[in-house]
Amino acid sequence: MNDTKNAGGALVTASLWLVLLVSAATNSIGQFAGLDWTFRMIAGGISVVCIVLLIVRYIARRRA
Numbered sequence: 001m002n003d004t005k006n007a008g009g010a011l012v013t014a015s016l017w018l019v020l021l022v023s024a025a026t027n028s029i030g031q032f033a034g035l036d037w038t039f040r041m042i043a044g045g046i047s048v049v050c051i052v053l054l055i056v057r058y059i060a061r062r063r064a
Contacts, residue, residue, distance in 0.1 A: 013057060020050035 026035070026043040 009057075009061075013054070016050050016054050016057075020047055020054070023047045023050065 023043045023046040027040050027047060030040040030043065
């Protein structure tokens with residue numbers, strides 16, 4: 001196997017988790033911080049996309 005490919009995969013996975021945490025926190029705390037509804041929904045959408053991508057990556061790794 002290619003070690004560079006595995007290292008890049010870990011970086012992408014870690015980045016997805018980081019973006020998920022930040023967007024979920026923005027979505028959750030946004031109402032109390034006074035963020036507009038639009039920004040909270042965008043943050044929620046980003047969270048959903050990150051969850052889907054993490055699941056797809058997990059399934060692809062299991063099949064490999």
